[in-house]
Amino acid sequence: MNTKPILHRDDPAAEPLVGNIKVTRDDWLNLAMDVLISDGVERVKVLNLAERMAVSRSSFYWYFKSRQDLLDALLARWQATNTAGLIAQTRLPAETITGAVCNLFHCVVDPALFDTALDFAVRDWARRSGKVRRMLELSDTQRLEALATMFKRYGYSEIEAETRARVLYYMQLGYDLAQLHEPIDQRLSFVRHYLFVFTGRHPREEEVAAFSDFARSFWEGRNG
Incomplete structure (x- = not known):
């Protein structure tokens, strides 16, 4: 199974996302936007995004209060x-x-x-x-x-x-x-x-x- 994180980062020279990954608010938001565009709003779910980035769902709540908070940010x-x-x-x-x-x-x-x-x-x-x-x-x-x-x-x-x-x-x-x-x-x-x-x-x-x-x-x- 390929567990390589799938992220959309505006800065391609950013630190490689390997090993102990620390994602940012923009990482969550950028990936959510990519999913919104490619798959529709129904697929913009915390678990789905976390799995794509190979990170824990708990990191999401450092930046967003809820899924609705993420949707409002989009x-x-x-x-x-x-x-x-x-x-x-x-x-x-x-x-x-x-x-x-x-x-x-x-x-x-x-x-x-x-x-x-x-x-x-x-x-x-x-x-x-x-x-x-x-x-x-x-x-x-x-x-x-x-x-x-x-x-x-x-x-x-x-x-x-x-x-x-x-x-x-x-x-x-x-x-x-x-x-x-x-x-x-x-x-x-x-x-x-x-x-x-x-x-x-x-x-x-x-x-x-x-x-x-x-x-x-x-x-x-x-x-x-």
């Missing part, structure tokens, strides 16, 4: 990563609305700004929990309000800003759900056209180039 991380991350991107300075949407597109590329897999896991969780459903509805409202505010900063009327915010937000959710696995060159070839469709304005060449460079460097860095 929701707090989701809000801090996805909702707060998206809103922060809409507030970044840009000379044009197309430049502002390019800032938002960074969320599509970098999961540190917006973790799509985590968002879909929470949406699935919301089907089973009224509390999570209410949190999700509030989060969606906050995201849409931030997007509409972004458009209004560039002179769009209230109704047009809200409409374009919805088109942009719901299109991106659907795009991610489709999991198209497009080659990077194909995906980037649409950027200028997406920008025009979302804003009604042609982007500057330097905006498209800057975003494309960011996306290429990020994806190539992750894929080695």
Whole structure:
């Protein structure tokens, strides 16, 4: 039987997890998030996580009062990563609305700004929990309000800003759900056209180039 701990650690150079293992609060939380994404909230259980890390369940209670405390921490991380991350991107300075949407597109590329897999896991969780459903509805409202505010900063009327915010937000959710696995060159070839469709304005060449460079460097860095 393989008893090697299965941990998700943000720092790959961290002390090897062998021998007398001491796990941290982040170890529990990171693994719980991985399980939430891959297996659903029903599998986020203390015993299951402890077995995966080959540690005693008792260490869990150094960091969390209960399983519900852990679940609440997962929701707090989701809000801090996805909702707060998206809103922060809409507030970044840009000379044009197309430049502002390019800032938002960074969320599509970098999961540190917006973790799509985590968002879909929470949406699935919301089907089973009224509390999570209410949190999700509030989060969606906050995201849409931030997007509409972004458009209004560039002179769009209230109704047009809200409409374009919805088109942009719901299109991106659907795009991610489709999991198209497009080659990077194909995906980037649409950027200028997406920008025009979302804003009604042609982007500057330097905006498209800057975003494309960011996306290429990020994806190539992750894929080695």
